[in-house]
Amino acid sequence: MESTFVANVGRDFNPDPRVEVRSSFWDQLERTMLEILVPSFGLDGLIRDQYGGDVDTIHSVRQVGKDSEMTYKSDAHRQAYDARGQYDSSAYHSDAGYIERNREISEAKKAGKLIDSYTGEKVPRNGKIDLDHVVSAKEIHDDPGRVLAGLRGEDLANSPENLQPTNRHTNRSKKAESMDDFLARRGDEYTDKQKALMRNRDDTARKCYESRLAYTYYRSPDFWTHTVAAAGSVGIQMGLRQATGLVLTEVWFAVREKLSVTGRSLKTMLFDIADGVSLGICRAKEKYAQILSRFGEGVVSGVLSSLTTTLCNIFTTTAKNMVRVLRQSYASVVQAGKVLLFNPDNLLFGDRLLAALKVLVAGASVVVGILLSEAVAASGLAAVPGVGELLVTFTGVFASGVLSCTLLYALDSCDIVKKAVASLNKFHTIETDIAFYRGQADAFEAQVAKQLAYDLEDFKKETESYANAAHRLMQAENDPIALNGVLRDIINEKGIALPYEGDFNSFMSCKKNALHFS
Numbered sequence: 310m311e312s313t314f315v316a317n318v319g320r321d322f323n324p325d326p327r328v329e330v331r332s333s334f335w336d337q338l339e340r341t342m343l344e345i346l347v348p349s350f351g352l353d354g355l356i357r358d359q360y361g362g363d364v365d366t367i368h369s370v371r372q373v374g375k376d377s378e379m380t381y382k383s384d385a386h387r388q389a390y391d392a393r394g395q396y397d398s399s400a401y402h403s404d405a406g407y408i409e410r411n412r413e414i415s416e417a418k419k420a421g422k423l424i425d426s427y428t429g430e431k432v433p434r435n436g437k438i439d440l441d442h443v444v445s446a447k448e449i450h451d452d453p454g455r456v457l458a459g460l461r462g463e464d465l466a467n468s469p470e471n472l473q474p475t476n477r478h479t480n481r482s483k484k485a486e487s488m489d490d491f492l493a494r495r496g497d498e499y500t501d502k503q504k505a506l507m508r509n510r511d512d513t514a515r516k517c518y519e520s521r522l523a524y525t526y527y528r529s530p531d532f533w534t535h536t537v538a539a540a541g542s543v544g545i546q547m548g549l550r551q552a553t554g555l556v557l558t559e560v561w562f563a564v565r566e567k568l569s570v571t572g573r574s575l576k577t578m579l580f581d582i583a584d585g586v587s588l589g590i591c592r593a594k595e596k597y598a599q600i601l602s603r604f605g606e607g608v609v610s611g612v613l614s615s616l617t618t619t620l621c622n623i624f625t626t627t628a629k630n631m632v633r634v635l636r637q638s639y640a641s642v643v644q645a646g647k648v649l650l651f652n653p654d655n656l657l658f659g660d661r662l663l664a665a666l667k668v669l670v671a672g673a674s675v676v677v678g679i680l681l682s683e684a685v686a687a688s689g690l691a692a693v694p695g696v697g698e699l700l701v702t703f704t705g706v707f708a709s710g711v712l713s714c715t716l717l718y719a720l721d722s723c724d725i726v727k728k729a730v731a732s733l734n735k736f737h738t739i740e741t742d743i744a745f746y747r748g749q750a751d752a753f754e755a756q757v758a759k760q761l762a763y764d765l766e767d768f769k770k771e772t773e774s775y776a777n778a779a780h781r782l783m784q785a786e787n788d789p790i791a792l793n794g795v796l797r798d799i800i801n802e803k804g805i806a807l808p809y810e811g812d813f814n815s816f817m818s819c820k821k822n823a824l825h826f827s
Contacts, residue, residue: 361380361626361627362382362618362619362622362627363535363542363543363615363619364382364619365381365382365386367519367623368622368623369626370457371452371454376626379626389456389459390453396450398447401442401466404464404466406464406468407440407467410467414440414474418436426441426473426506427507428479429502432474436476437477438475439480440472441473441475442472443470443471443473444466446485447485448487449462449466450462454522458522458526460522460525465518468517468518470514471514471518483495488508488511492504492507536616540611540615540616541612543611544610544612547610548608551604552603555593555596555599555603556590559589559592559593560585560589563588563589563592564586567582568581568582609643610642610643614638621635634679645665645672646665658734659730659731659734662730662733663726666720670713674713675709677709678704678705678707679709681705682701685700685704778799778802782796808826809824
C-alpha cells in the first residue's frame with residue numbers, strides 16, 4: 310500500500326543483484342524503522358498521556374490521595390470535592406429520609422415483627438434499637454465518587470437498604486467503620502451465621518450505592534462532555550503524530566540523499582542539509598493525499614484508544630505505558646481494517662490478507678518495544694545521569710525495528726506464505742475483476758499514448774498524399790501507358806527504391822540479375 314508502508318514493505322523489497330543482500334536488507338531495515346518507529350517513539354511527546362486516563366471516573370477520583378500519581382483530570386471536579394464541606398452528623402440524622410425510616414422501624418417493633426438486621430434475632434416490643442448506616446454516613450459524605458456523581462449524601466445514606474435496625478451495642482461499637490474493619494476488630498463477639506448476615510447486608514447496601522452512583526454519573530452530560538472532548542483531543546494529537554511522522558521520514562531521506570556525496574566542506578554540507586529539508590517538505594506536499602490518509606487513520610485510532618482507556622478506568626487504573634500500548638494497538642488495527650474492509654489498492658484476496666498481517670505484525674513489534682522500554686525503565690537504568698532516558702528509548706526503538714523488519718522479511722521469504730497467498734488469490738472476488746479491467750485499461754492507455762506520439766499535421770499530409778495517389782491511379786486504370794507513368798511518378802515522389810537498376814526488360818533478360826526489395 311502506498312498509504313501504509315508496512316502493508317507493502319515486502320512487495321517493494323527487490324534487492325539489486327549487484328548489491329550485497331545484507332546491504333539491501335539494512336536499507337530496508339532503516340526505512341521500516343523510520344516509517345514505523347518515528348511516530349511511535351519520537352513523536353509521542355505530541356500526545357499528553359495521563360496516569361488514569363483523560364477523564365475522571367468514579368474509580369479514578371477515589372484513588373486521589375491514595376495513589377501518589379493519580380490526580381483529578383477536571384479542575385471543576387476537584388473544586389466540587391474541596392467544597393463538599395465538613396461532615397455534619399446532625400444533618401444526616403435529621404434528614405426526612407432518616408425520620409421516615411425510623412418511623413417504619415418503630416411501627417414494626419411495636420407490632421412485634423422487627424428483626425435485628427445484623428444478628429437475625431427478633432427484637433422485643435420494649436427492646437432498645439438503633440438505626441445503623443451500613444455504609445457509614447461519613448464515608449458517603451467524604452466519598453469522591455458520590456461528589457463526582459453530584460448526589461446528596463443524605464439521600465444515599467438514608468436509603469432503605471442502607472439504614473438497618475440493630476441493637477445499640479452493635480451500632481455504637483461499629484460507629485463509622487466499614488463492616489470489614491468492624492468485624493476484623495470485634496468479629497469474635499458474633500457467630501459465623503451473624504457475621505455472614507452482616508457481610509450480606511453490607512454487600513447489598515454497597516451494590517445499591519455503587520449502582521446509583523454509576524447510573525447517575527455515567528449517563529450524565531458531564532461525563533459524556535469530558536469523554537467526547539478527551540477522545541477528540543487525543544484523536545487530533547494522534548492524527549498529527551502520524552502525519553508528522555510521514556513528513557519527517559520524507560525529510561530524512563531527502564537529507565540523506567543530499568549528503569550521500571562525500572568529501573565536501575562543512576559549509577557545503579550545511580547547505581545540503583537545508584536543501585534536503587526543503588526537498589523533503591516538497592516531496593511530502595506531493596503526497597498530501599497520503600498525509601491526509603495518515604491523519605485520518607491517526608484520528609480514528611486516537612479516538613478509539615481514548616474511549617477504551619476511559620472504559621478501562623471505570624474499573625481499574627491504566628498506567629501511561631498501557632495507554633501507549635492501547636494507542637499503538639488501535640493504530641495497527643485501524644490500518645489493517647482499512648486494508649481488509651476498504652482495500653484502497655484493490656489487492657487480490659491473498660495479497661490483502663498478507664498486507665493486513667504485515668500491519669498487525671509491525672504494530673505488535675512496536676508494542677513489544679514499548680513494553681521492553683518500560684521494563685528497562687523499571688530496572689533503574691532510566692535513572693543513570695545523562696544516558697538513562699536515551700537508553701530507555703533506544704532499547705524500545707531498536708527492539709521494535711529489528712523485530713518488525715525481521716518478521717516482515719520472513720513473511721515475504723517464506724515459501725509456505727507465498728503458496729498460501731497464491732492459493733488465496735485464486736478466489737474470485739471483485740478485486741479479480743478490477744485487476745482484469747485495470748490491465749485492459751493500462752493496455753488501452755499505452756496504445757493511446759503510442760497514437761498520441763504521432764504528429765497530427767504530418768499524418769494529415771501523408772494521408773492526403775496517399776489519397777491523391779489513389780485518385781490518380783483510378784483515373785489511369787484503363788490506359789496501361791498512362792498507368793505506368795503515374796506509377797513511376799508516385800515512386801519518385803515517395804522515394805521508393807526499385808528492386809532493379811536501369812530498364813526492367815533489359816535487367817530481367819540477364820539470368821545473373823536478381824530483384825532486391827528493401
